[in-house]
Amino acid sequence: MKLGDGVEQAIHCVAILAALPKDGLLPAAALAEFHGVSTSYLLKHLQTLSRAELVQSVPGPTGGYRLARAPEDITLLDIVLAVEGPEPAFRCKEIRQRGPNPLPGYMFKAPCQINRVMLRAEKAYREELRQVTIADLAAQVRTDDTEGLIEARGCAFFDAAMRHYAP
Amino acid sequence: MKLGDGVEQAIHCVAILAALPKDGLLPAAALAEFHGVSTSYLLKHLQTLSRAELVQSVPGPTGGYRLARAPEDITLLDIVLAVEGPEPAFRCKEIRQRGPNPLPGYMFKAPCQINRVMLRAEKAYREELRQVTIADLAAQVRTDDTEGLIEARGCAFFDAAMRHYAP
DNA sequence: GCTGCCCTACTCGGATAAAGGATGTCCGAGTATCTATGG
DNA sequence: CCATAGATACTCGGACATCCTTTATCCGAGTAGGGCAGC
Numbered sequence: 043m044k045l046g047d048g049v050e051q052a053i054h055c056v057a058i059l060a061a062l063p064k065d066g067l068l069p070a071a072a073l074a075e076f077h078g079v080s081t082s083y084l085l086k087h088l089q090t091l092s093r094a095e096l097v098q099s100v101p102g103p104t105g106g107y108r109l110a111r112a113p114e115d116i117t118l119l120d121i122v123l124a125v126e127g128p129e130p131a132f133r134c135k136e137i138r139q140r141g142p143n144p145l146p147g148y149m150f151k152a153p154c155q156i157n158r159v160m161l162r163a164e165k166a167y168r169e170e171l172r173q174v175t176i177a178d179l180a181a182q183v184r185t186d187d188t189e190g191l192i193e194a195r196g197c198a199f200f201d202a203a204m205r206h207y208a209p
Numbered sequence: 210m211k212l213g214d215g216v217e218q219a220i221h222c223v224a225i226l227a228a229l230p231k232d233g234l235l236p237a238a239a240l241a242e243f244h245g246v247s248t249s250y251l252l253k254h255l256q257t258l259s260r261a262e263l264v265q266s267v268p269g270p271t272g273g274y275r276l277a278r279a280p281e282d283i284t285l286l287d288i289v290l291a292v293e294g295p296e297p298a299f300r301c302k303e304i305r306q307r308g309p310n311p312l313p314g315y316m317f318k319a320p321c322q323i324n325r326v327m328l329r330a331e332k333a334y335r336e337e338l339r340q341v342t343i344a345d346l347a348a349q350v351r352t353d354d355t356e357g358l359i360e361a362r363g364c365a366f367f368d369a370a371m372r373h374y375a376p
Numbered sequence: 377g378c379t380g381c382c383c384t385a386c387t388c389g390g391a392t393a394a395a396g397g398a399t400g401t402c403c404g405a406g407t408a409t410c411t412a413t414g415g
Numbered sequence: 416c417c418a419t420a421g422a423t424a425c426t427c428g429g430a431c432a433t434c435c436t437t438t439a440t441c442c443g444a445g446t447a448g449g450g451c452a453g454c
Contacts, residue, residue: 043211043212043289043293043294043298044211044293044298044397045210045298045299045300046437046438047302047438048437048438049299050299050301050302050304050323051304053323054304054305054323057323069386069387069388070387070388071387077304077305077307078304078307079304079307080438080439080440082439082440082441083438083439083440085388085389086390086438086439088388089388089389089390092388092389099387099388099389100387100388100446101386101387101388101389101444101445101446101447102386102387102388102445102446102447102448103384103385103386103387103446103447103448104386104387104446104447104448105386105387105388105446105447106387106388107388118323118326118327118330122210126210126211127210131210131211131212132212132216132217133212134217135214135217137217137218137221137244137245137246138221138244140244140245140246152353155346155349155350155353156217156220156221156224156285156346159285159337159338159341159346160285160338162337163285163334163335163337163338164334166333166334166336166337167330167331167333167334168330169333170326170329170330170333171326171327171330174326179322179323179326182322183322186322211436213398213399214398214399215398215399236425236426236427237426237427238426247399247400247401249400249401249402250399250400250401252427252428253399253400253429255427256427256428256429259427259428266426266427266428267407267426267427268405268406268407268408268425268426268427268428269406269407269408269409269425269426269427270407270408270409270423270424270425270426271407271408271409271425271426272406272407272408272425272426272427273426273427274427375408
């Protein structure tokens, strides 16, 4: 039961991308430097997000990353599943069917109770994440940032690194 | 986001232990054979459960494992936390505070929104597991096992391997 | 002076090494049973 | 015949290799912009 650091990085990056204007564009190197993490490693996760069609990659010298959808349409669950993989954390190996003298398989047509409960718990977990969008997150940050300092830092950063997307 | 196989093994073992009589006792080798898993590896997890005081270990030639509490007092959450560790799956590294020109720490007295949401989701996950006891699980299995075949297999197995606990 | 072409430099993308944790194995400490011996 | 002491064999417990997933890195493919030559 451990989530990789990539999840946190990915979420923060998507949140940053959501904060810049419609045609904004940020290269991976800038995102990595801003968060103080390894560029090449962050690229890996950004590529994953790109394959999941959460962010869009623009190649070329003035390229970078931008959101592929509106912030309201990206949930935390989308990001977590993209980075960590969609399969559930608990995977029933059906060890109840193994052992020296296993009963025939049709005896176990009812799903393993343990598996059911574990998946139900995981469903609750995902449901919580599904209800939070990147837009919600941004709104919360704006509420907390009463003095506007965090936003100011972001603007300074954008000025230095941001590019414009010309479709 | 991946749970080790040890979790499944541990839960099944606790469920088996809950099914035998009050003074019943099963050695780890028997549990491993019944589930078709590595004995030494299962021992590792049984020791963990023992340290968490979910099961009780009895040394000696007629020793083995038994439950340390009533099945009603053991939840799935207890087992999962014992095996996987109590710390949350998502650990906020506060990368928002890192980077080239970080703002002073007091700016971030409000907890990271991302962290808050992730922990809330995990709380929901744990709450689901907390509400299911080993006794509930056993009751469900009995309901599904209309023909009593699974129970019969269990009895045959117990006859061969079970010992009695003399306090 | 303007236009078109080529070269360069910077971006993302996937394939490739290194590290950490999970998995699997081994040997040591302890105890109830069995055996043998003495009363 | 009974009790007791010792040896034995089987149990759990923790320390030790091994493997695989995760983490981190590097080099290659592609593209927009700038420079240069030609018109």
